[in-house]
Amino acid sequence: MSEKGFTGSLSEAEINELKTVATHCRGDILKMTTLAASGHPGGSMSSIDMYLTVYKYANINKDNCKSFTRDRIFVSHGHTSPGVYSTLARNGFFPVQDAIAYFRLAGSIYEGHIERMVPGVEWSTGNLGQGLSAACGAAVAGRMRGEEFDIYVFMGDGEQQKGQIPEARRFAAKYGYNNITAFIDYNKLQISGSIASVMPQNIRGEFEADGWHVIEIDGHNYTQIFNAVAASKKIEKPVLILANTIMSFGVSFMENIAGYHGKPLTEAQLADALKELGIENDIEALKAKRAAFKFSYAAHELVQEPAKIFTGAPRTYAVTDKTDNRSAFGDALLDVVKDTKANGGTPVAVFDCDLAGSVKTDGVEKHCPENFVQAGIQEHHTATCAGAASVNGVVSFFADFGVFGVDEAYNQQRLNDINGSNLKVATTHVGLDVGEDGKTHQCLDYVGAMRNIYGFKVIVPGDPNQTDRAVRYAAAAQGNFLIAMGRSKIPTVAKADGTPFFAGDYKFEYGKADVITEGDAAFVTYGAMLPRALKVVKLAAEKGVKLALINMSCPLEPDMELLKKYASKTIFVYEDHNANTGLGAIIGAKAAEEGLGLRVKTFGVRSYAYSGNPDGILKLLGLDEETVAAEAVRASKQ
Known part of the structure; x- marks a missing residue:
């Protein structure tokens, strides 16, 4: 980060410095993609001049990248990770040789698409179309917290075909997030060829129609990049900088070829490209470093400052409510x-x-x-x-x-x-x-x-x-x-004494089931089916079958210790969920995994249902209380 920010103008020395670093970054990009034998060099090389300029002059560096008042930089076309990693490394966030040698290596944080565990990366992307929405999320948080910072978003041009981006740009305009400046790397190529042939679009017109101000520049001209960002700070709208670029810019035999969107160079081609760039070819040393990589689980952990939430006193709804x-x-x-x-x-x-x-x-x-x-x-x-x-x-x-x-x-x-x-x-x-x-x-x-x-x-x-x-x-x-x-x-569910079950001393505990009524066989349910299950249990009791009604409100973590008490009988599960993937399936899988030998019978949904009130639908599906009770009684007596 430069103390200068986006004020004044770029000096000749600053432009020359950016050019020099960009050359090294292009070498980094080509080395890492060749070493990994995969990756996206083309877009990384067309975006690199914009990355370098913004990361250098924005208020973000290795020391403040966890501060709430830092500037945020979101890269939506996460496949340009070689360019992002090289830029961050050349700005001191981590050693450049690590990023190059460990790129796309199993266990490395320098994955094929950018990931948030990498210092300086704000949001894991690569599923295109989500970066602008993530930037809006940072804007929402900043405004609610009363903090001021600038937000930059980088996107690809082919990415503009995604439907989520119009949603995000309308949102940013509605809420007046004038601190958002977006870039589009307009190299006019995507995997299958030109964007004009794959899916024509009016990028500038669409952004302007949704209330954005658009500035069009040469995306390889540092003065134009810098000046466009500086101008965006004086405009009372979100700003799009539409940057005309050249795919794989900087290496003559790669330029403007769609194939290099996602194809690395061979080692022989790499040698030619590095020679053209005037960059040392140290690929053998990088191979040795890659071979010596050691995995660290801790490097992949995302640590977040705990929130401070006050939940207040619970409300209690009476049984008559x-x-x-x-x-x-x-x-x-x-x-x-x-x-x-x-x-x-x-x-x-x-x-x-x-x-x-x-x-x-x-x-x-x-x-x-x-x-x-x-x-x-x-x-x-x-x-x-x-x-x-x-x-x-x-x-x-x-x-x-x-x-x-x-x-x-x-x-x-x-x-x-x-x-x-x-x-x-x-x-x-x-x-x-x-x-x-x-x-x-x-x-x-x-x-x-x-x-x-x-x-x-x-x-x-x-x-x-x-x-x-x-x-x-x-x-x-x-x-x-x-x-x-x-x-x-x-x-409202009641205890035997008529008082509310989930009140008084009751405290919600994730993964803990609730025994609503005692019985010999477990009848497990959750959600809106609980009141219906109470009726099932009552009807079964009238037929001489005593079911223990268990409310399993955390279906991903069924209380298996409780269910072990009922292992000698069939475990019944009653749910208005797909029977193949709901609580019954989860209990069955866990029982098999733990060797419990439980018999599980699921009363669940086995086809798309119908329009109507729940009573009518459940009747048609054979999930009404009377039908389920009769089946549970029959199964219990077998």
């Missing part, structure tokens, strides 16, 4: 936002996609509008934006319908997890409890889908009281959570 879990979520969320703010804790950002009244974030919108972020019907952008905000000093809640927040934004949630986000995804309308919207809106895989994402924890509360306590728990706990809820009003 009948409300829905989503309303209990909204009330608990508002309490958390208010109490945390009153006590000077970490800001809580609540993201909504035009569903505030349905997902019950409207309380925050009304009473704490400065914590509420309305992103419109833009789930892909919003999921990424919320995740990125959560690694920039806020705790994020992203509320949506299950089919949108889980299924539609699955890849974004996966990338959030890879980035070590601290995101709380709250989805309503999961399972069959979505009203009459039908199969397109029935999220039947919310457990199974999130089971695939290693860092997410899933909570499916059984009534409003458990929802209240689960929300407060997740808000204060570090890491990613999905809190999944249905739509309908449901009864």
Whole structure:
């Protein structure tokens, strides 16, 4: 980082210094991709002049790269990792020889696409189209924290074909994030050829139509790069710098050839290229260094400053109350936002996609509008934006319908997890409890889908009281959570004495199941099916079968110790989830893994369902209380 910042103008000496470093960076790029026999040299070489200029004069360096007031630099086309690593190394973030020798080597942090464990990298990217959304997340966090810093985003031109980018640019314009300056490496080539032939687009016109100011420059001219950034700071709009570049710029036989987008040089070609650049060919020494690499697990860990959240006193819903879990979520969320703010804790950002009244974030919108972020019907952008905000000093809640927040934004949630986000995804309308919207809106895989994402924890509360306590728990706990809820009003679960079950001394504990009623065989359920399961248990008892009703609100971590007590009988699982991937499947797999010899019978959804109220749908699927009770009784007596 230079103390100069983007003020004044570049001197001849500064331009010459940038040219010299850029030549070395081009050599680094070619060495690392040849050594790894894979990678993307072309875009790295067309972007390198912009990378060097911004990283040199922005307020970020190896000493302040964890400070909340640093400038942020997001590289969305993460396949240009050779250029990013070389730039960071040449700016002192880590030894350049390490980045070159260990590039794309199993166990190295210098992976094929940029990863956040690398010092100076803000967001792991490579699934194109997400960098601008992540930058918006940093802008959201900065504004909520009252911090001022500049944000730079680098993107590819072919990447502009992704639908998430229009979502992000509209969002940035709506909220007036004038501290965002984006670059597009406009070399006009992508893997399959020219962008004009693969998918024509009007990049400048589209950004301008969405409220951005566009500056067009020569992306290899340091003066134009520097001056464009300096000009962007005086413009009251987000700014796009459309940088005309040449693929593989700097090596004559590579220039403007689409094949070098993702193809490294052979060692013979590398020797010719390094000779043209005037760079020493030390490939043999680099091979020896690569062979001596030692893996360190700790190098891959993402460490984040713990959030300070105040959860307040839980609310208790009486047995006579009948409300829905989503309303209990909204009330608990508002309490958390208010109490945390009153006590000077970490800001809580609540993201909504035009569903505030349905997902019950409207309380925050009304009473704490400065914590509420309305992103419109833009789930892909919003999921990424919320995740990125959560690694920039806020705790994020992203509320949506299950089919949108889980299924539609699955890849974004996966990338959030890879980035070590601290995101709380709250989805309503999961399972069959979505009203009459039908199969397109029935999220039947919310457990199974999130089971695939290693860092997410899933909570499916059984009534409003458990929802209240689960929300407060997740808000204060570090890491990613999905809190999944249905739509309908449901009864408050009661103890035998008629008092609320999930109240009083009850404390939510992740992974701990709740025995609602005692019995001889386990009848396991969760979420909106819990009140129905109570009726199943009652009907079975009338037929002489005593079922122990177990509420398993954390389906990814079933309480196997509890289930061992019922190992001599069939374990019944009752869920409005895909029977192939839900709680029943998880219990069966864990039982097999642990050699428990449990017999598991799942009453779950085995096909796409129908439009209608939950009672009617469950009846058609054979999942109504009467049918399930009869089958459980029959199976118990075999």
